[in-house]
Amino acid sequence: xxxxxxxxARRKQTADEAPRLxxxxxxxxxxxxxxxxxxxxxxxxxxxxxxxxxxxxxxSQIVAHGLSHHVIPMTRSGKNPVQELHTLYALWRxxxxxxxxxxxxxxxxxxxxxxxAARLAGVPAYVAAVSGLGFVFTRSTQGFDFVRxxxxxxxxxxxxxxNSRVIFQNANDCEVLSLAGVIRPPQVVMVRGSGVDLDxxxxxxxxxxxxxxxxxxxxxxxxxxxxxxxxxxxxAGCASGLRWVLVGSPDPGNPxxxxxxxxxxxxxxxxxxxxxxQTDIASLYxxxxxxxxxxxxxxxxxxxxxxxxxxxxxVTTDVPGCRDAIEPDATGLLVPARDSAALAxxxxxxxxxxxxxxxxxAAGRELAEREFDIRKxxxxxxxxxxxxxx
Numbered sequence: 298x299x300x301x302x303x304x305x306a307r308r309k310q311t312a313d314e315a316p317r318l319x320x321x322x323x324x325x326x327x328x329x330x331x332x333x334x335x336x337x338x339x340x341x342x343x344x345x346x347x348x349x350x351x352x353x354x355x356x357s358q359i360v361a362h363g364l365s366h367h368v369i370p371m372t373r374s375g376k377n378p379v380q381e382l383h384t385l386y387a388l389w390r391x392x393x394x395x396x397x398x399x400x401x402x403x404x405x406x407x408x409x410x411x412x413x414a415a416r417l418a419g420v421p422a423y424v425a426a427v428s429g430l431g432f433v434f435t436r437s438t439q440g441f442d443f444v445r446x447x448x449x450x451x452x453x454x455x456x457x458x459x460n461s462r463v464i465f466q467n468a469n470d471c472e473v474l475s476l477a478g479v480i481r482p483p484q485v486v487m488v489r490g491s492g493v494d495l496d497x498x499x500x501x502x503x504x505x506x507x508x509x510x511x512x513x514x515x516x517x518x519x520x521x522x523x524x525x526x527x528x529x530x531x532x533a534g535c536a537s538g539l540r541w542v543l544v545g546s547p548d549p550g551n552p553x554x555x556x557x558x559x560x561x562x563x564x565x566x567x568x569x570x571x572x573x574x575q576t577d578i579a580s581l582y583x584x585x586x587x588x589x590x591x592x593x594x595x596x597x598x599x600x601x602x603x604x605x606x607x608x609x610x611x612v613t614t615d616v617p618g619c620r621d622a623i624e625p626d627a628t629g630l631l632v633p634a635r636d637s638a639a640l641a642x643x644x645x646x647x648x649x650x651x652x653x654x655x656x657x658x659a660a661g662r663e664l665a666e667r668e669f670d671i672r673k674x675x676x677x678x679x680x681x682x683x684x685x686x687x
Contacts, residue, residue, distance in 0.1 A: 315343055315344060315345040316343070316344055316345065316398040316399065316686050317344070317345045317347065317395060317396065317397040317398050317399070318339055318344040318345065318346050318347070318397060318398070318399050318400075318401065318682065319347045319348070319349060319391075319392075319395060319397035319399070319400050319401070320332060320336060320346070320347070320348045320349065320400075320401050320402075320403065321349045321350075321369070321388065321400060321401070321402040321403070321407040321411040322348070322349070322350050322402075322403045322404060322407055323350065323351060323371055323404045323406055323407055324350060324351060324353060324355075324404075325348075325350040325351070325352075325353045325354075325355040325356040325358075325359055325366075326353060326355040327403075327404065328348060328350055328355075328359065328403070329355055329358055329359065330599070331403070331428075331491045331599065332403060332491070333359075333362065334492065334494070334671055334675060335674075335675050335678050336348065336362075336364060337362065338675045338679065339678075339679065339682065340363070340364070342679055344682070345365075346364050346365070347364065347365040347366075347367060347395060347397065348364050348365065348366050348367070349366075349367040349368075349369045349388070349391060350366070350367075350368070350369065350371075351368065351369060351370070351371040352368045356368070367391055367395075369384065369387050369388060369391065370383055370384055370387050371384050371406065371407075372384075372550070381410075384406070384410055385410045385413060385414055388410055388411055388414035389414040389417050389418050392414055392415060392418035392420055393418050397420060398420075398421055398422060398686055399420075399421070399422040399423070399424065399682060399685060399686055400415045400420050400422070400423050400424070401423075401424040401425075401426065401678075401682075402415075402423070402424070402425050402426065403426040403428065404426075404428065405429075405430075408425045408426070408427065408452075408455055408456075409448075409451045409452065409454075409455045410455070411423075411425075411455070412425055412454065412455025412456055412457075412458060412461075413451075413454050413455050415458060416454075416457065416458050420458075421460060421685075421686070422458075422460045422461065422685035422686055423458040423460070423461040423462075423685075424461065424462050424463075424464065424678075424681060424682070424685070425455065425456055425461065425462075425463045425464065426464045427463060427464065427465050427466070427470055427471075427474070427596065428466055428491075428596030428597070429466070429470065429594060429595050429596035429618060430470050430473060430474075430594070449477045449479060452474060452477070452479045453477075453478065453479050456474075456479055456480055456484070460685055461484055461685070462484055462485075462486050462681050462684070462685065463480050463484045463485055463486065464486045464487075464488050464678075464681070465485065465486070465487055465488075465596075466487075466488065466489060466490050466595075466596040466597035466618065466621070467489075467595075467596060467597055467617050467618045467621040468487070468617075468621075469617035469618075470596065470617060470618075471485055471487070486677070486681055488674055488677050488678070489597055489602075489621065489668050489669060489674075490596070490597035490598075490599060490602050490622070490669055490674065491597075491599050491602075491671075491674065492602075492669055492670065492671035492672075492673070492674030492675065493599075493602045493603050493605075493606045493665055493669045493670070493671055494671050495606055495665065495666060495670055495671070497579055498578075498579045498582070498603050498606035498607050498665075499579070499606070499607065500606070500607060500608035500658070500659075500662045501582075501583045501607060501608065503586050503651070503654070503655065503658075504583070504584055504585075504586070507537060507538030507539065507540055508537055508538070508539050508540070508586040508587065508647070508648040508651075508654075509539075509540045509541075509542055509584065509585040509586050509587070510539060510540070510541050510542065510585070510586070510587040510588075510589050510612075510644045510647075510648070511542040511543075511544060511581060511582070511584075511585040511587070511588060511589065512525050512541075512542070512543050512544065512545075512588075512589045512590060512591075513544040513545065513575075513578055513581065513588070513590075513600040513603075513604075514544070514545050514590060514592075514598075514600060515545050515546075515548045515551070515554075516543070516545045516546060516547050516548065516554060516555045516560065517548060517551055517553040517554055517555070518553045518554075518555060519553045519592065519593040519594070520553075520590070520591075520592045520593075521590065521591025521592050521593060521614065521634065521635075521640075522543070522545075522555060522591075523555070523637075524591045524635060524636070524637040524640055525541070525543065525569070525589060525591055525637075525640070526541075526543070526563055526568070526569050527637035527640075527641075528541070528591075528637045528638075528640040528641035528644060529541035529568045529569045529641075530568055531637060531638060531641040532641045532644065532645055533568055535645055535648070536649075537645070537648040537649055539644070539645065539648040540570060541568065541569045541570065542569070542570045542572060542581075542585065543563070543569050543570065543571050543572065544572045544573075544574075544575050544578075544581060545573070545574065546560070546573050546574050547559075547560050578600070578603055579603070579607060582603065582604055582607035582609050583607065585609060586609065586610070586647075586648070586654060587609065587610050587611070587612060587644055587647050587648065587654065588600065588601060588604030588609045588610070588611045588612070588629075589611075589612045589613070589640070589644060590611075590612075590613045590614070590619060591612075591613065591614050591632070591634065591637075591640050592613070592614055592616065592618070592619055592634070593614070593616060593634050593635070594616050594617055594618060594619075595616070595617065595618025595619050595622075596618050597618050597621050597622055598613075598618060598619060598622055601613060601619070601622035601623065602622055602665060602669040604661070605622070605623070605628060605661035605662065605664050605665040605669065606661075606662060606665040606666075606669065607658075607662075608658035608659060608661055608662040609658050609661065610628070610629055610630075610647050610653070610654040610655075610657035610658050610661065611623050611628060611629030611630070611657070611661065612629060612630050612632065612640065612643045612644050612647065613629060613630075613631065613632075614631065614632055614633065614634040615631040615632065615633060615634070616634050619631075623661070623664075624660065624664060627657070627660050628657050628658075628660045628661035628664050629657055629661070630643045630646070630647070
């Protein structure tokens with residue numbers, strides 16, 4: 298690779314050429330749900346926008362939006378070193394062929410491999426979106442953790458680009474990587490989440506009937522899905538008639554995923570209404586009363602800012618990312634992670650107190666308008682792009 302390193306003169310764009318922006322994301326569906334508004338705004342601002350993801354049925358929708366799409370071989374598990382090197386090499390080849398002026402990588406593996414490949418390929422500017430530090434940083438360990446130490450080394454390589462910015466969604470993730478010597482203070486940009494379309498996610502009155510607590514998430518253990526089910530068991534038969542609704546499905550490519558057998562068991566038990574994958578999340582919140590996310594750690598969860606925009610009270614965990622998505626005791630309640638009893642008590646408290654729910658919901662909508670408006674989030678990203686491509 299070193300002999301083929303492009304000179305700065307070769308990769309410099311002409312003055313009248315649209316700057317080429319390449320998004321690197323693991324899953325095409327995730328790009329559509331979390332980054333499409335940004336990509337479309339960048340296109341409107343004059344960027345030549347490209348998107349690189351693994352293959353998937355959602356990729357055609359990226360093309361349908363007028364964006365160029367490139368397939369990158371990428372696995373979810375990361376257990377095969379040969380496959381991981383193949384992904385890194387594929388990204389390097391793509392960068393060399395497209396010669397983007399700016400690469401914006403989102404989610405952990407694209408950030409790590411995309412950052413290394415961008416440095417090797419001589420990409421002029423690099424943006425890394427750190428939307429949570431993932432399974433490696435949430436699991437319990439004792440003594441020296443080789444995997445975590447290896448991840449820190451990779452982060453140092455990936456985020457060492459001299460003309461780069463690292464976008465964090467919460468202060469704790471920034472602090473972890475700062476203390477590890479991964480990032481430099483001038484690189485840091487704080488943006489609270491992926492934003493929410495306030496016109497699509499509207500504040501609506503609570504529906505009539507028994508209160509509904511809803512969790513919208515991939516069904517991963519570190520999202521707290523098992524605690525959600527345990528809390529439903531603990532509150533079975535409560536006087537309010539509280540219902541527990543789970544929206545999402547197992548994610549076999551993720552080591553933290555529940556199994557299909559567990560999911561089918563929950564369906565048979567009937568204590569939790571398992572709805573599987575859904576696309577119209579705004580309608581789901583309109584049907585519910587309380588949004589729940591008992592995660593162990595997040596960047597800044599999109600499900601909670603969407604719930605706030607819909608004026609729904611929240612119960613979530615007192616961990617990085619989740620606590621950053623609410624104003625404690627103003628828009629929602631915080632409980633300890635991995636504590637199903639505390640989760641059940643907090644949800645039941647809101648189920649029994651409609652006035653408190655509505656007060657929290659109204660304050661949540663105000664928070665969403667102030668902090669999470671997609672237009673503000675998009676503009677913050679465009680400002681970063683412009684600062685890097687001068």
